[in-house]
Amino acid sequence: MLPRAAWSLLMRTGGLGTRGTHSPGGTAGSQRKRISPYVDCYAQRSYPMPDEPFCTELTEEQRALKEKEKGSWAQLSQAEKVALYRLQFHETFAEMNHRSNQWKTVMGCVFFFIGFTALVIWWQRVYVFPEKVVTLTDERKAQQLQRLLDMKSNPIQGLAAHWDYEKKEWKK
Amino acid sequence: MAYPSQLGLQDATSPIMEELMNFHDHTLMIVFLISSLVLYIITLMLTTKLTHTSTMDAQEVETIWTILPAVILILIALPSLRILYMMDEINNPIITVKTMGHQWYWSYEYTDYEDLCFDSYMIPTNDLKPGDLRLLEVDNRMVLPMELPIRMLISSEDVLHSWAVPSLGLKTDAIPGRLNQATISSNRPGLFYGQCSEICGSNHSFMPIVLEMVPMKCFETWSVSMI
Numbered sequence: 001m002l003p004r005a006a007w008s009l010l011m012r013t014g015g016l017g018t019r020g021t022h023s024p025g026g027t028a029g030s031q032r033k034r035i036s037p038y039v040d041c042y043a044q045r046s047y048p049m050p051d052e053p054f055c056t057e058l059t060e061e062q063r064a065l066k067e068k069e070k071g072s073w074a075q076l077s078q079a080e081k082v083a084l085y086r087l088q089f090h091e092t093f094a095e096m097n098h099r100s101n102q103w104k105t106v107m108g109c110v111f112f113f114i115g116f117t118a119l120v121i122w123w124q125r126v127y128v129f130p131e132k133v134v135t136l137t138d139e140r141k142a143q144q145l146q147r148l149l150d151m152k153s154n155p156i157q158g159l160a161a162h163w164d165y166e167k168k169e170w171k172k
Numbered sequence: 173m174a175y176p177s178q179l180g181l182q183d184a185t186s187p188i189m190e191e192l193m194n195f196h197d198h199t200l201m202i203v204f205l206i207s208s209l210v211l212y213i214i215t216l217m218l219t220t221k222l223t224h225t226s227t228m229d230a231q232e233v234e235t236i237w238t239i240l241p242a243v244i245l246i247l248i249a250l251p252s253l254r255i256l257y258m259m260d261e262i263n264n265p266i267i268t269v270k271t272m273g274h275q276w277y278w279s280y281e282y283t284d285y286e287d288l289c290f291d292s293y294m295i296p297t298n299d300l301k302p303g304d305l306r307l308l309e310v311d312n313r314m315v316l317p318m319e320l321p322i323r324m325l326i327s328s329e330d331v332l333h334s335w336a337v338p339s340l341g342l343k344t345d346a347i348p349g350r351l352n353q354a355t356i357s358s359n360r361p362g363l364f365y366g367q368c369s370e371i372c373g374s375n376h377s378f379m380p381i382v383l384e385m386v387p388m389k390c391f392e393t394w395s396v397s398m399i
Contacts, residue, residue, distance in 0.1 A: 045221070045223075047225070133297060133306060134297070135300065135305075135306040139302075140302060143302045143303040144303055144304070144305060145176075146303065147303040147304075148175060151362055152362060153173055153175065153362065153363070154175060154339075155183065155360075156183040156184070157183055158175060158178065158182065158183045161183075
């Protein structure tokens with residue numbers, strides 16, 4: 001019981017699912033449909049009513065409270081109801097479903113590595129890459145484009161299809 | 173040839189390439205449908221609070237997602253095979269041109285009437301004239317008559333190469349010791365570029381193919397001048 005509790009706190013995802021955990025009372029002779037016993041002893045959103053209560057060893061006071069629970073519940077104060085809930089269940093639904101701040105850590109690391117990569121790429125551009133080829137100057141690129149238009153390359157749906165040969169400009 | 177910011181295939185210059193473009197549209201549509209369906213289901217799976225921990229089997233949906241992919245594959249296979257057989261139809265070419273791949277250039281042989289053979293080397297970047305396309309221009313282009321079927325016999329003198337011209341929908345391996353046949357039929361005149369498409373050594377990226385499709389008169393003048 002205790003080691004599983006510590007492990008569950010570490011995992012923070014509702015605990016280790018232990019397969020083959022049989023609920024007390026066995027499976028023989030049970031007619032009603034069981035939710036799968038593939039959970040540990042703590043309640044989860046998908047398995048809200050565990051078989052065993054959270055606290056099984058009760059102090060004197062707690063035993064007295066359990067006795068009072070057998071009577072009319074209207075006589076229980078708010079604090080007593082909360083205490084009984086805490087005896088029965090490990091966490092409230094609000095506690096078990098609460099969001100974490102993990103996403104901030106994840107996004108922070110993502111942005112950090114993107115920034116680091118940007119620095120590496122900048123360094124490469126300055127110290128590693130060779131000179132650009134002469135055909136990549138604007139003048140040569142313009143001449144290549146003019147030649148492509150002159151030879152009417154891709155005249156159906158591609159480049160020359162978007163050029164207006166009468167007005168010598170791109171089609172609107 | 174390819175132009176800047178191009179997204180799709182180059183415009184079709186032969187009827188087979190038009191068929192291939194339509195087939196590509198059809199298949200890509202199927203791929204997009206499947207991908208968007210899967211993406212949608214993944215987002216549904218990841219954003220639901222519902223759980224179901226006692227699933228044993230799902231016979232109906234298993235049947236569907238076995239039969240449906242088989243049907244989709246048939247829908248892709250039938251047009252594909254149709255085009256495959258269409259490429260090998262009898263079409264009575266007017267001439268036969270042979271091209272041999274070498275390391276690292278192509279050589280062309282027009283031997284039906286006279287003996288015309290020449291090599292086609294890439295023009296180095298430093299020797300390009302303004303307006304020429306880097307890594308695509310050659311010193312001797314392969315000139316052919318347009319709008320007529322031409323038989324290409326493709327082979328290699330040393331290692332594997334592949335003779336490819338995307339706008340005509342052609343890509344045929346050049347295998348030493350083997351003759352592969354392709355058919356060229358261009359709808360319009362112009363220059364059509366391609367590159368070697370089988371790794372063949374250090375200059376594999378530097379042995380392009382340029383087809384110059386011209387009217388028959390120009391072709392006759394050219395071939396006389398080349399002999």
